[in-house]
Amino acid sequence: MTILKDISLKTYNTFGLDCIAKHFISIHDIKTLKTAIQEQKNNYMLIGGGSNMLLTQDIEELVIHLNLKGISIISENDDHVFIKVQAGENWHDFVLWTLKHNYGGLENLSLIPGNVGTAPIQNIGAYGVELKDVMDSCEALNTESLELETFMNSECQFEYRNSIFKKQKGKYVVCNVTFKLTKHNHVLHTSYGAITEQLDKMQVDNPSIQDVSKAVTAIRQSKLPDPKDIGNSGSFFKNPVISKSDFKKLQSNFPNIPGYIVSDKEIKVPAGWLIEKAGFKGKRFGEYGVHKKQALVLVNYGNAKGKDILKLAQLIQSTVNRIFGITIEAEVNII
Numbered sequence: 001m002t003i004l005k006d007i008s009l010k011t012y013n014t015f016g017l018d019c020i021a022k023h024f025i026s027i028h029d030i031k032t033l034k035t036a037i038q039e040q041k042n043n044y045m046l047i048g049g050g051s052n053m054l055l056t057q058d059i060e061e062l063v064i065h066l067n068l069k070g071i072s073i074i075s076e077n078d079d080h081v082f083i084k085v086q087a088g089e090n091w092h093d094f095v096l097w098t099l100k101h102n103y104g105g106l107e108n109l110s111l112i113p114g115n116v117g118t119a120p121i122q123n124i125g126a127y128g129v130e131l132k133d134v135m136d137s138c139e140a141l142n143t144e145s146l147e148l149e150t151f152m153n154s155e156c157q158f159e160y161r162n163s164i165f166k167k168q169k170g171k172y173v174v175c176n177v178t179f180k181l182t183k184h185n186h187v188l189h190t191s192y193g194a195i196t197e198q199l200d201k202m203q204v205d206n207p208s209i210q211d212v213s214k215a216v217t218a219i220r221q222s223k224l225p226d227p228k229d230i231g232n233s234g235s236f237f238k239n240p241v242i243s244k245s246d247f248k249k250l251q252s253n254f255p256n257i258p259g260y261i262v263s264d265k266e267i268k269v270p271a272g273w274l275i276e277k278a279g280f281k282g283k284r285f286g287e288y289g290v291h292k293k294q295a296l297v298l299v300n301y302g303n304a305k306g307k308d309i310l311k312l313a314q315l316i317q318s319t320v321n322r323i324f325g326i327t328i329e330a331e332v333n334i335i
């Protein structure tokens, strides 16, 4: 096991924050992962694609970079293919791989930053599709027993941006994910408003999965900053879910407030709208700020400190709470 010292994590987190890992190891196999976890007891931090974290300080404990690689077809039938993908594969590169082979299911999830291993933890989702719709199962290392456990989709307790792996934080390390994708008769999800519009713009009448991916990519590129150009972590906050009665009360003061029905009693409100109405959209504070095209995204223009971004996040939370009486929670992990 080679443990490196004083490694900058700038290129390991999509916010591009320059925090130092005092001790760092890149893991390529499960055996080494087990050894590292066993030796460090609870004194380690895992990092995958670094797309869902805000680093606010240097890291004293061992940073374990999960770099497991590999994509393999494990079985197939007339209609479906089952593909096992190791946690350290880049998410979008894998989506492109499936599209090249004409396997359907992941096209709406194009261009999401991060690695495959993080996808089930967050139950990543975009444009009407969530990971739970395409995952067959996954394998995760139980950090207490050091056994590899298989979780079928139904065992993962998937919810909006949540799963058993997030609820029982620290207990499991997702090591690989098996996807169940279509080989033909692909089911397209184009009802999400902007996709249909984008396909019209592209003059596509009878879209393929590749066309849907291109449409999603174009929409994302038009609204969301590419972490290669501007550091960010995608949506910084989750969209809050409030009761229908609270929503009705808000509507009397804010008639244009958007909301999506999630159940008989609950409405999901876009946090981006709340933050924009609170006056933060496009606001820049030196090296950091709120993205000008999507208020849900906080950005690092180059040399921001995680602590400053955290302060901004807290200011946004308290202002939104003061104006609307709604609590918005961070989607990213604050470290």
Ligand code: EPU
Pocket: 125, 126, 127, 128, 223, 224, 233, 234, 235, 236, 237, 238, 239, 258, 270, 271, 272, 273, 274, 276, 281, 293, 294, 295, 296, 331
């Ligand atoms: N809106 C505003 N101002 C803004 C941003 C959004 O008013 O600055 C309002 C608009 O009413 C818009 C609505 O919010 O119609 C929804 O916006 P959008 O379609 O961009 O989606 P979102 O709710 O802001 C969610 C996910 C994104 C995902 C998109 C598309 C969460 C926290 N975010 O954003 O996921 O790409 O839907 O499906 O659920 C991510 O998690 O990192 C992420 C980017």
